[in-house]
Amino acid sequence: xxxxxxxxxxxxxxxxxxxxxxxxxxxxxxxxxxxxxxxxxxxxxxxxxxxxxxxxxxxxxxxxxxxxxxxxxxxxxxxxxxxxxxxxxxxxxxxxxxxxxxxxxxxxxxxxxxxxxxxxxxxxxxxxxxxxxxxxxxxxxxxxxxxxxxxxxxxxxxxxxxxxxxxxxxxxxxxxxxxxxxxxxxxxxxxxxxxxxxxxxxxxxxxxxxxxxxxx
Amino acid sequence: xxxxxxxxxxxxxxxxxxxxxxxxxxxxxxxxxxxxxxxxxxxxxxxxxxxxxxxxxxxxxxxxxxxxxxxxxxxxxxxxxxxxxxxxxxxxxxxxxxxxxxxxxxxxxxxxxxxxxxxxxxxxxxxxxxxxxxxxxxxxxxxxxxxxxxxxxxxxxxxxxxxxxxxxxxxxxxxxxxxxxxxxxxxxxxxxxxxxxxxxxxxxxxxxxxxxx
Numbered sequence: 001x002x003x004x005x006x007x008x009x010x011x012x013x014x015x016x017x018x019x020x021x022x023x024x025x026x027x028x029x030x031x032x033x034x035x036x037x038x039x040x041x042x043x044x045x046x047x048x049x050x051x052x053x054x055x056x057x058x059x060x061x062x063x064x065x066x067x068x069x070x071x072x073x074x075x076x077x078x079x080x081x082x083x084x085x086x087x088x089x090x091x092x093x094x095x096x097x098x099x100x101x102x103x104x105x106x107x108x109x110x111x112x113x114x115x116x117x118x119x120x121x122x123x124x125x126x127x128x129x130x131x132x133x134x135x136x137x138x139x140x141x142x143x144x145x146x147x148x149x150x151x152x153x154x155x156x157x158x159x160x161x162x163x164x165x166x167x168x169x170x171x172x173x174x175x176x177x178x179x180x181x182x183x184x185x186x187x188x189x190x191x192x193x194x195x196x197x198x199x200x201x202x203x204x205x206x207x208x209x210x211x212x213x214x215x216x
Numbered sequence: 217x218x219x220x221x222x223x224x225x226x227x228x229x230x231x232x233x234x235x236x237x238x239x240x241x242x243x244x245x246x247x248x249x250x251x252x253x254x255x256x257x258x259x260x261x262x263x264x265x266x267x268x269x270x271x272x273x274x275x276x277x278x279x280x281x282x283x284x285x286x287x288x289x290x291x292x293x294x295x296x297x298x299x300x301x302x303x304x305x306x307x308x309x310x311x312x313x314x315x316x317x318x319x320x321x322x323x324x325x326x327x328x329x330x331x332x333x334x335x336x337x338x339x340x341x342x343x344x345x346x347x348x349x350x351x352x353x354x355x356x357x358x359x360x361x362x363x364x365x366x367x368x369x370x371x372x373x374x375x376x377x378x379x380x381x382x383x384x385x386x387x388x389x390x391x392x393x394x395x396x397x398x399x400x401x402x403x404x405x406x407x408x409x410x411x412x413x414x415x416x417x418x419x420x421x422x423x424x425x426x427x428x429x
Binding site (some may be wrong): 009011014048050051052056057059060061063084085088091092093095125127131152154156163165173176177178179207 | 282285388391392395396398399401402403404405406408409410411412413414415417
């Protein structure tokens with residue numbers, strides 16, 4: 001009888017220790033492992049590395065955020081920004097800008113693409129602009145019920161820049177889209193000047209609805 | 217020859233009678249089974265397992281294992297409780313949010329604005345804002361003809377400064393400010409990349425409309 005008591009005690013301790021370990025290492029399914037891009041920092045001319053796990057996001061006093069240019073009496077913009085932040089569980093961005101082209105290869109992004117093939121992730125948009133050498137992929141992770149987006153990943157590969165964005169948590173992509181140029185978040189000049197003689201009719205997008213390719 | 221050996225009838229022979237007398241003492245006598253007064257089950261078991269140590273091999277090793285697991289559990293519990301304390305969390309956040317600045321010594325021509333990079337040296341906190349500002353993309357130089365309603369573009373810097381001022385004016389601790397700035401930077405990049413993809417899709421779908429008619 002005493003043998004069984006000791007065995008039960010040991011099993012209980014092991015289970016409790018395992019549960020505590022699991023609790024200490026909470027990892028959301030939508031969270032990507034993007035540390036594999038770290039070696040590119042040595043080649044890059046400019047690096048932006050934002051790492052905001054849930055513990056740091058909790059530090060942000062949402063109530064204290066107010067948009068100066070929010071002229072609406074009801075502070076609609078501020079409310080929307082707060083709603084976005086409230087649903088976030090983690091924000092991770094890695095942006096590398098290089099002096100020369102070809103500083104990174106597809107092999108550098110392959111580990112991230114492999115993670116995005118996991119169940120739950122779906123490629124929402126895939127834009128390939130061959131003339132400018134840009135490729136932007138937007139992936140969404142939806143809840144099992146499919147009612148809401150629980151994760152967002154953006155892979156933007158440009159000739160001299162590489163950007164990986166991973167947002168974990170409930171996020172409204174329409175509200176995210178509105179952020180540029182609003183809420184004190186300026187629009188970025190990522191839309192390059194295009195020649196006037198460009199004939200968009202000749203561009204041939206990929207057949208898949210989620211993939212559009214722009215050829216020169 | 218009599219039938220004495222067969223059915224005990226008749227006269228027994230001398231040899232038979234003598235043997236019967238000699239062996240008769242060993243004859244079976246039915247009587248109830250009575251246990252001896254000093255009999256107990258425990259000594260009987262101990263004959264097979266004379267010592268308790270043999271019954272439980274590795275006895276002290278088991279206790280040592282249980283004790284080590286218990287200690288591990290207690291240490292883990294203490295660690296979790298300690299990490300969840302607000303002061304410790306704040307300290308950890310401060311350490312994480314300190315911005316590296318000394319990369320110029322290693323790569324003079326490069327400007328690495330790693331906000332949270334583990335591969336760089338930490339620097340004073342005010343550098344956070346400066347480095348994030350340095351990361352700003354170029355302001356819009358050209359308003360695309362196809363932008364249409366998006367032609368209301370404005371330069372990035374004043375609005376960014378407005379946001380920075382707003383953050384600076386808010387009653388936040390330095391780590392809260394840094395976290396907020398990082399979040400705005402991340403959202404800025406995410407929104408810009410997403411919108412670029414969206415614009416490309418819209419442009420191509422608009423270009424294909426006449427063909428489908």
